[in-house]
Amino acid sequence: MKGTNLGELEELILLATATLYDNAYGIAIQKEIKAKCNRSISISTVHAVLARLEQKGYMDSRYDGMTPERGGRRKHLFRVTKSGQKALLQVKEQRDSFWQGIPTIAFEK
């Protein structure tokens, strides 16, 4: 269990990466989170989290798809790995198990 704990931002970025599938690079992820959660995360923070997730092995990356807007540079594209997927699922299961255990009365008044 220890070591697989995901931070909230890490979780969001993993989810966004998975959602974007084949076009998951810094700016796209930043925009996705902005669109879905209305949260502004600076581009450097996105990259920092991506780098950390890759170090942990939850993601792998490749370079592809250069555009003129990028000054001829390729995009650093990320994809969630199997262990990333596992970590996400684990988080989801943990949350679900909590949700199931919450008595309805807990949220009244």
Add this chain to the structure above:
Amino acid sequence: MKKEFHPPRWIYKIVERFCDPYLWEGISGDLQEVFHENVETKGLRKARWMYIIHSIGFLRNVFRNKTKRITTMRSIWLNYFITSFRSLKRNKSYFIINLIGLIVAIACSLFALIYINDELKFDQFHTKSAQIHRLYKHHLYEPEGTNHLTFETSGMMGPTMVEEYPEVESFLRVNPRAYQVILSYEKKNVATEKLYIADSTFFEFFDFPILSGSPSELLTAPSSIVLSESLAKSIFGDEDPIGKVVLGLNDLNFTVTGIFKDVPRRSSIQCNAVVSWTTTVAGVGPVSYNWMNNWRAQGIFTFLKLAPDASTNELVKKLPEMMKRHLPARADRYFLQLQPFERMYLYSDDIKNKDGMKFSSFTFILTLGISAFLVFVIASVNYVNSSLSRASQTQVEVGIRKTMGSTRSQLMGRFVTETFFNTTVASLIAMLLLFIFLSQINAISGKELPMELFYSPLAIVALLSFIVGSCVIIGVYPAYILSSPSISSILKSSPGQVGSTGWFRKALLTLQFFISILLLISTALINRQTYYMENKPLGFNKDQVLVIDIDNEVNQKIDVLESELLSHPNIETVSSTRSAIGGGSYSTTVFPVGFSGELISRIYGVNAEFTEAYGIEVNMGRSFLKNAIADSNKLIVNQAWVDFVGWEDPIGRRIRFDSDGDSYPIVGVVSDFHIYSLATSEIEPMVMYFHTGESYNSSVKIGSGNLKETIEHIEKTWSKLSERTPLNFYFVDQWFEDQYKKENQLLKISTIYSVISIILCGLGLFSLTALLLQQRTKEISIRRVLGASIASILSLINKQFVVIILISLVLATPVAYLLLAKWLDQFAYSITVSLFPFIFSGLIVMMVSILIVSLLSIRSANVNPSKNLRME
């Protein structure tokens, strides 16, 4: 396609250097994309800003390029530091020699810098100083055909110039009283010096803050006095001094009209009290000092305030015409000039009559600066030379490091680090030494530099730039050479010579000896000139003569004073009269009857005892007779006077003081004697008259008995006669010595610097010889085995140094000659430059060098040759 918009390049570079190259493409691409988008939505300016902010966001640890040398560099630098430290520990003597050199050089330079900076800051606080000019005179001096510059002006020049020339806005006349004045209030007597008599414009010209009193009326009324804060405090204590009356100058009453803040240290105008000028004007004030308020008498100082746009050149051109109208008799002799006030403190070397104000000399601070610089050069040369001389030791280290992959620039960094370490330690010690010895240094330099100047921002910046500067100047070149050996050099069994630095080292050594010899020659010549001035016969006996200033009160009882003094067995003669050596004379034009012209003569008022008290020889005729009232209209002249007029039989001839006035006969001719500093004044033609009026001075000739007891007797006698004034006297020989303070100060500084330079040169030579011997160990041993004597080995090693010293001597001689001939030129009496100081300086340097080299050589020649030759 619009491709012309670019993000800021510099931040791009910074982040690029910082980031992991693998991540960089993605990062820079994203940054570029955001920028591109921002340019379109928010405009270029905003976009560039955002780009910078975003970029800075990437300067965090996750993105750092960990594969690059950054982490390893830290340990490499640490290793450099450790090896530097170890190598210093290993070569302690080398380290200490270098360190001493650097400490001395940095201390000298820092001191010189702070000293010079302080001198340049003088008189900067006056807001109107750009408009203020000081009037001085170019005085064509008839008898000798020479001329001089003097600050002495007449009291009418200032007022007339304001009246006649619109560009002159106002004038300020100052008569500084250099001697002591007693100010009395109720029962309290306070002695003060530096009392000025000045026009009401004084506080308008100069920015000395007024603490109380109304600024516009301070010095307008006659008999007004303005006191400095501390003087007022010592007279009045806590009372309010305004409106109080003090008894002062000439036993007159003065009303205190104001208090000014004590004059700052960095001011050439130094006064404790100012008395209103109107006091001295006939019919207005209580005294009538006619000589301060007419055209003819020259004895007061004039400052002028010009309109901001006035041209001084134009004004000076108009002045001869003014002189013609007001003082036609002197118009062809007095040429008025203007000196900007800002230049007064440093650039008045050539101008005479500077009493009552503080002056420095640009020549002096220049000498100080140049000497400090030269010492710095010597120490730097030592450092470079001894660093280079370690090449054989360091080349193995360099080879190994290169094998391990060090680049040359890294290795240079390693050696510069060592220099940095040395200079930093040296700077700190130098600073500490200056702190500790500041009071002694001040005593030598004759200037009170306060301690806080040495931790002012200027000093700190100077120190830091010394450290950085010396790293660059003396660290980089040796580092470049030392880091040059190739990898293969460690594979060779006998390390070769590193770089072709032989000639370079010799050139540096020549430079060092050149400087040392130059400083030595200068010191020797300055010493001879000072000795010459202090010991040249003055034409009278200056020993055991003291001069007492006589005030009004004692003047009434002068006979009592004389007889009381003479009652002491050790007092031989007392001459109470107007003139004395060191004071009480003036100069004017006289008209010898039967001589075709006129001449300016120094006028001395003396009595019968004068020649006796000073032991002045009478060449022809006689001296004045004691108590002979008939002598009161007879004259005595000096030999220079007779020589100028060219009379064979002067006795009985007559002199007029006005072209159509009465004439007086000459009864005697005395031999020439000096009454002023030999540095500034030549013997002038002199006319002595029998003075019967009030006495200004008493010259007392003391015998060879107990001096202390005699002076006690004089003090006792004086205190019986005078209630207000304490005894004030000076010894004539001491007075003459005081005249040469400037030269003595220069002598001290140049002695110190030349001693330092010799020592540093010696240290440098020491380490260089040690290296040389080390390189030639085998050669020397082989020579010894083959039968060479120690003497032949000494001559072998010494030969090249002797040649270098001879070259330096030959180079230094003309330079020193030119510099010192110019310096000697300014003296009225100067030595002729002989060959001796040059030979002497060369010999000293030669001897010191041969001594050092020989001692080292003997040591290495005495080592058993088998020990050195066995190594292979």
